[in-house]
Amino acid sequence: MWAMPTVLTLHTTGMAVLVGASWVLDLRLLGINRNVPLSAYRWVFRAVAIGLIVNLITGVLLFMKNATTWGTALPFLAKMAFVVASAATILPIRTYVLNSGAGPNEISGRARMLAVASIVAWTAAVTAGRLLAYLVP
Amino acid sequence: MSSLFVLNAAHLHLVLNHVPTLGMAVGLALLLLALIRRHEVLVHVGLEVLFVIALVTLPVYVTGAAAYAHLRSGADFSDIAARMHQDVALTGFAVTEFAGFVAWVALWQSRRIGRAGRGLVAAATVLSIIALAIMGRAATLGGEIHHPEIRAEGVAPPVVGTNGEKVDVTDQFVAARISRYMVNSTWAWPAAETIHFLGLSLSFGVLLAINLRLLGVMRQVAFADMHRLLPWALLGFGANLITGMLFFVGQPGQYVDSPPFHWKVVFLLIAGANFLYLTVFKKAWADDGFDSRFADKAMAVSSIAAWLIVLYAGRMLPFLGNAF
Numbered sequence: 001m002w003a004m005p006t007v008l009t010l011h012t013t014g015m016a017v018l019v020g021a022s023w024v025l026d027l028r029l030l031g032i033n034r035n036v037p038l039s040a041y042r043w044v045f046r047a048v049a050i051g052l053i054v055n056l057i058t059g060v061l062l063f064m065k066n067a068t069t070w071g072t073a074l075p076f077l078a079k080m081a082f083v084v085a086s087a088a089t090i091l092p093i094r095t096y097v098l099n100s101g102a103g104p105n106e107i108s109g110r111a112r113m114l115a116v117a118s119i120v121a122w123t124a125a126v127t128a129g130r131l132l133a134y135l136v137p
Numbered sequence: 138m139s140s141l142f143v144l145n146a147a148h149l150h151l152v153l154n155h156v157p158t159l160g161m162a163v164g165l166a167l168l169l170l171a172l173i174r175r176h177e178v179l180v181h182v183g184l185e186v187l188f189v190i191a192l193v194t195l196p197v198y199v200t201g202a203a204a205y206a207h208l209r210s211g212a213d214f215s216d217i218a219a220r221m222h223q224d225v226a227l228t229g230f231a232v233t234e235f236a237g238f239v240a241w242v243a244l245w246q247s248r249r250i251g252r253a254g255r256g257l258v259a260a261a262t263v264l265s266i267i268a269l270a271i272m273g274r275a276a277t278l279g280g281e282i283h284h285p286e287i288r289a290e291g292v293a294p295p296v297v298g299t300n301g302e303k304v305d306v307t308d309q310f311v312a313a314r315i316s317r318y319m320v321n322s323t324w325a326w327p328a329a330e331t332i333h334f335l336g337l338s339l340s341f342g343v344l345l346a347i348n349l350r351l352l353g354v355m356r357q358v359a360f361a362d363m364h365r366l367l368p369w370a371l372l373g374f375g376a377n378l379i380t381g382m383l384f385f386v387g388q389p390g391q392y393v394d395s396p397p398f399h400w401k402v403v404f405l406l407i408a409g410a411n412f413l414y415l416t417v418f419k420k421a422w423a424d425d426g427f428d429s430r431f432a433d434k435a436m437a438v439s440s441i442a443a444w445l446i447v448l449y450a451g452r453m454l455p456f457l458g459n460a461f
Contacts, residue, residue, distance in 0.1 A: 005456040012452050013445065015334070020342015024366070033365050040358045043349060126338065127331045134327040 004065070011058040015129075018051025019122045022090065029093070029107050029115035038100040045094050052087065066136075073136040079128035086121035089114050146203030146393065153197045154279065157233055157272045160190045165265045168258065180253055184240040185413065187265055191237020192409040196402050198230045199385070201279075203393035215282060220310045222278035227312055227386065229271035234378065236264035238371070245367055245416050312386050319387025326387070329380040336380065337451075339373030341444055347415060351437035367416060374412075392454070401450035404443045411440035 025044045028036065063070055070076040096111050164186035171179035205223065208214050243257035308314070319325050343366050349355065350363045385392055392398040414436055 005453055009449050009452040012334070012337075013448055016338050016341035016448060017345065019338035020340075020345060022342070023339055024342050024346045027366075027369065032369075033362050036358050036362045040355045043354050047345070122338075123335060126334050130331040130334050131327055133330075 007058045007061050011055055011062060014051045014054035014058065015126065016051075017047050018055060019126060021047035021051065022086070022118055022122055025093065025097070026115040026118050029111050031107070034107075038097045041097060045090070045097075048090055069136055070132075073132075075128055075132050075135045079125055079132060082121055082125035082128055086118060086125050089118040089121060093118065146200050146207060150197065150200035150204045153193065153200055154276065156193045157190060157197055157229065158269065158276050160186065160193070161233070161265055161269045161272060164190055165262065165269060168262045168265070172258075172262070177247075177252055180258055181244065181247060181417070184244050184247075184253065184258070184261060185417065187240035187261055188237045188244065188413055189410075191234050191240070192406055194230055194233045194237075195405065198226060199393070199398075199402055201226060202385070202389040206390060206393045218278065218282045220313070222275060222282055224311050225271060225278055226275040229268060229275045230382075232264060232268040232271055236261055236268050238375065239264055241371065241413075241416065242368075244413075245364075248364065248417055249361070315383065315386045316388070319383055326384075329383050332376050333380040333384075336373040336376035337448065340370045340377065341373075341448070343367070343370040343373070344412075344415075344440060344444060348437035348440050351433050364415075367412075370412070395454060397450040397453040401447055401454075404446045404450065408440060408443040408447060411436060411443060415440070 021044045025041050027033075028038070028041060093111065093114050096108075096114070164183055167179060167183035167186060170176075171183055201223065205219050209216055209219065239257060239261045243253040243261055246257065247253035319329070346355075347363045347366060347370075350358060350360065355363075418433070
């Protein structure tokens with residue numbers, strides 16, 4: 001009786017940490033707080049890693065419960081695609097942040113594009129995930 | 138989870154319902170006094186009172202809806218009087234929240250540049266006057282629910298149309314119309330849920346960053362720079378307050394007796410108090426190499442814990458309560 005609510009709550013908490021921390025860094029790359037050195041944001045990657053691991057485990061558990069219907073459902077496949085796309089933006093962003101110096105940094109156009117892609121992809125992933133509950137029985 | 142309510146909802150509503158009127162009057166008096174005496178500290182206190190009133194008005198509305206759900210089936214209960222009270226209270230709630238929001242922006246700004254913008258203070262003052270007027274009206278209508286002897290003649294809308302046909306009076310009420318829309322529309326509820334989840338991610342992420350700074354992560358970053366992020370947290374929270382109220386007004390029956398919902402509201406108040414502390418406290422601004430004091434670290438831990446409990450209780454609503 002407690003398993004399902006607990007797994008769902010952990011999945012939501014993981015989402016908040018993962019998506020929230022990503023967005024904070026994305027906002028920085030887009031110019032919010034530009035006088036803060038990028039090196040101060042290294043904690044974001046640890047938070048994202050923790051969120052991803054928690055949500056991978058809880059996500060697999062949630063999928064197991066609904067495998068027969070979700071396995072072929074378009075909203076679920078779309079969500080997976082968005083999650084993979086979102087996670088894929090993190091790697092180049094990480095490389096960019098780790099290679100930047102300690103002072104206030106100019107952000108390259110490519111990094112800005114990655115930040116926009118990250119915000120959009122996470123928004124799409126959360127939207128698809130939330131709508132999954134309504135679109136797929 | 139068992140319910141927090143030792144008193145029943147109607148009793149709790151009677152205790153709390155003086156806050157939006159009397160509390161707002163106190164906040165307004167402080168602001169007016171501050172304007173006359175040109176006293177900056179008094180301005181801050183007045184704005185802080187407005188923010189706290191905006192917080193406490195949430196449980197006032199919630200307990201009111203709970204009282205209505207419990208009392209409406211009573212034989213001598215006037216459904217129309219209660220619905221009229223609820224509609225005015227809902228409008229008053231919206232204006233009060235907006236006044237609290239403007240007050241918060243003024244406080245945030247004054248923490249950054251030393252004094253609150255005069256335009257913002259004037260806007261907060263005007264909004265609190267409007268909120269006070271609407272809440273005064275809501276209080277009068279609320280009193281009339283159980284005191285028919287003070288009910289003014291002719292305020293109740295007619296139940297019978299001009300041609301003698303019966304009219305569904307519930308159609309005239311804003312809360313009833315919001316409820317019908319939220320329940321009948323195929324996309325309104327899922328869309329609001331989606332925004333609610335996006336809002337929670339934004340709020341939680343930003344507050345996690347700021348509180349981690351207080352706990353010693355990103356020590357080389359000045360607290361003033363973290364403080365700049367606070368409006369983003371409020372943006373996420375604003376989206377969640379609006380969508381959350383759409384759920385609550387849409388299906389009050391799902392929430393009013395739900396223990397996780399009661400806990401959620403209580404911890405929202407704690408999280409709100411934390412948020413005010415993060416906005417206005419001075420110590421962290423003293424120098425760049427700031428080492429948080431124990432009290433600040435305790436604040437940071439309690440803030441993260443309060444938001445986690447809000448999130449947990451919210452996610453538990455369908456399981457421990459009966460919400461969908």
